[in-house]
Amino acid sequence: METEVKDQLVSIEKPQLIAPPNWEPVIMGILCNWCSYAGSDLTGTSRIQYPPNIRIIRVPCSSRVDPWFLIKSLQTTADGVLVSGCHPGDCHYISGNYYARRRFLVTKKLLNFVGFHEDRIQFSWVSAAEGPKFAKVVNKVTEDIKKLGPLHLYKKENFEK
């Protein structure tokens, strides 16, 4: 049996048009290996609480993040994306995050242009020493996305009211 595909997401996740009471967002966290990932480690080792909604992927550098990673994660399961790298000037590869910064801005604006709320895609600079900052960032992103509700890509009823 096959059915015509209108919206593939519906089959993978059950469609819930209104956020159910216990809904928790899924946030894709793409962290650079040298600063933000170490920062998140520090958050853990210093026992600072942060929301468990974030799913972390480690990349060598924030400039490794191709825009289509963000698009793909929004297209499949994520309700929001957080990309984090080293502070400007601190890049392990000297200038990676400068390149990334340009790309992020254009990606963010384009996604906003086609109808995503700006808070769905967020960026941060977190260094290896900034454990508390990482917790704060994740807290903020989770709060923002909780406010926006679940992302049902191309399901008319629920697309970014």
Next chain:
Amino acid sequence: MLCKVDKVIQETPDIRTYRLKFREEGMMEKFTYLPGQFVEFSLLGSGECTFCIASSATRLGYFDCSIKKAGVVTADMHLSLEEGDEVGIRGPFGNWFPLEELKGKNLLFIGGGIGLAPLRSLIQYCIDNRNDYKDFTILYGARTSDGMCYKDEIREWQDNKSLKVVLTIDQPEETWTTNVGVVPKILEEVVMPVIENTKVITCGPPIMIKYTIQSLVKLGFADKDIITTLEMKMQCGLGKCGRCNIGSTYVCKDGPVFTNEQLKSLPDEF
């Protein structure tokens, strides 16, 4: 149909043989196939792939598929498909070797690399019905001695007095004592087959098939006595998706077994 992987045999660094059993009891009896047919493997999450069955229905209870690491699905299989895992199977599809025609003939099998897999199915079948056939020669070539699959079985065949087994590798190696050279060369120089009343069954990489057929024709074999199995990208196995079209022929329905006579009538795409 879901199958359970019963046993994994690492034939060579990049070839694995999967011995499969059906998850449901009694399915094996319904799953009847003849040498030369193929099945669609589906590895969930990676996709579907076509493989020929490398064992004969005369060996009951299981069937084998030998898989070389080449594309995405096969790479995933080598990476993650282990004993006890499950795969989906559709099939069997395609036609089979003309078993009736082969009866009472001398048989010459020519295999190269992973191309021995479909032949193995027929060889097993023929060994199990040994009395139906006359002389029996197997010529098998591989790039290196490492690259030979079914090593244990080849040893068995070598011990079997009623078979003649000729092995060859492309490049000389220190430990290798027998023939060195590409298959067509060995065919002409070492095997020197009888032409009368002989059927040749060949399978291997496209380039090998091409030159083997050339030298077979040179030796004087008739086109209809040369049988080969073709490979072609397939996705449905049902004669629908149009991928395996060569001329008006669907390889998945009318093939994969063709005689050279039939091959000649097809457009020259290979």
Next chain:
Amino acid sequence: MSVETFVTDKAGLHKFYEAVMASRETYAPVEKFGKFDFKRVTRLTECDPESPIATTQSIKPLFFPRSAKVMKYLATSAGTEVSEVDEDPLAVKRVILGAKHCDARSLQVLDKVYNWDYIDTDYQKRRENTVIISTRCDQAGTHCFCTSLDYDVENLDAMDVVIVNGADGKIYIKARTPKGENFLTELNTEYRILNIESQMSEEDKYGEMKKQYESFTGSFRLKMDYKEVNAKLSKIFDTPEFENVSGNCVSCNTCAFVCPTCHCFKISDEKVKDTGVRYKSYDSCNNGYFTLMAGGHNPRPVKYRRWRQRAMHKFVYYKERFGENLCVGCGKCTIACPVNISIFEVVNQVSSAAMQE
């Protein structure tokens, strides 16, 4: 008892359309971004069933969707669960309004491939549940050549009901198949009040329709003899002319995606964590990866080989196998093609050039 040809005028036709839309799920050409495509409609104002402009895609997606789920699965530690897709929209009875002759004909051609050997039940079900109402064109398009192909455009029985615009604003509605007759009898008969010619005999009506057909056939720019082309093409597999005609092809898949008879597909998996879906989606022989095998061997690595496959499959191979041309002469591929390569020109140019050698 056969339903007689119904004669009406513009107002009656609109009533008829409304009755159709009220009776069943209706699909009709809808304008979007300056082109027409078949979409689900509920009101006549939404669509234009008589649009003279050909739709970008044919009615093929309604029978063989662009992307269909074959199955889905859930892999857990306890084992793998494979399930078929649950919803079943195929049982719904549908009507297609405003299909052209070529669209309807394409289904007849596709039936051949879907009903040999393994029978595609989903396609079958969709076919059975769909009534096709077709309006005969008044004017041939720039790239149309349906009258030059191996089917009788005038008396085609691929559509269930045919609508013909006769002279003096008279419109003839005629059932062509038993399915169409049943549909017309079942239909709410309110629209029949507007019958304007109750005395006219069937022969006269047929004569009027014939007249319209003749003026339609007169408007064709492209004409060829398909028998000649078939015969010539089957002999010239190795002609270098294919390289010339395929020169400016950009190897996109557009022609196959909009073609009403192209039926090649690919199977692809998509997964998220433990769940996944297997899709069956369109594919095109003009795509470079179409025949690329896992080992890296590709029998058709270059453009002209792929074009040869396309042209030969349409005019030779399919004919050999199933007795029909795999082309209905709709010209959709030429319109959609970024560089306007016309299949008509390709086969004619190749066959005539090869004959000159």
Next chain:
Amino acid sequence: MNYTKQIQEIAAKLFAEGKIDVFVGYRMNGFDDNQVPVLITGPQEVSRLVFTDKSVFNLVNYLKTDHTRRKRVGLVVKGCDSRSLNLMLTESQVKRENLYVVGICCEGVVDDAGRKMQNCTECMVPDAVVSDELLGTPSNIGLQPYAVNPDIAVLAEKPLPERAAYFEEVFENCIRCNACRHSCPLCYCAKCCIDQETATLYNGANTTSGAFHALMTWSLHLAGRCVDCRNCEKACPSHLPLHLLHKQNESVIYENFQEHLAGVIPGDRGAFYKYSMQDPDDFIM
């Protein structure tokens, strides 16, 4: 704007001197007054070449096919085409010494209906920036102040849900034939990242969200490189307004990095290949 005669002469001369193997130009399509690209391999076909304001297609696209690879090619470029050629040269896709470029000082091309194309009314580089021979009078308009595309301006004013609904329709109408990608001169990758076969990344299904993924990724990979030749939009069988995505990126890049014309300066690699310390940082936490 009619350079038919000059181009025919140049092509004939080049073939006579044995300087080229293929000449890429335009010919009449044979059924109306529009033109299609043509690849000419010998002097006997030179008379088919034309060039008028209907010569729309960007011929640089043909430099990535096997018909022209490792051959000496002559081709006709307009202003926007020459910019994409410049980028291809910068990105080492073609060798300059294999090319003979006939540059045109373009006065704008027209669409099927005879209206001047939107990108031509906005054009800031009408003269070919790469050429061995330049036809027409250079306009020398120099750098103009940047004006946001009117379509973008209109859409940007709209509230978010409306924009979302609009783009949903765009993505829904995409049939994923990839004509946009194949007609883009700057999409020369041997295998596109969207065609990856790994199931977690792959996006073969022909769905709305699949189209979203494909088009967005495609436009972001062209951001800072797009030369606004609109080959993609003309190729799209569904007539989707693909320029919106590119123009949006272009406007953001201009506003923030003051880089708006890709491929004008030889060796300039586009906005994403460089950076400045002063780039905006305020959107990052």
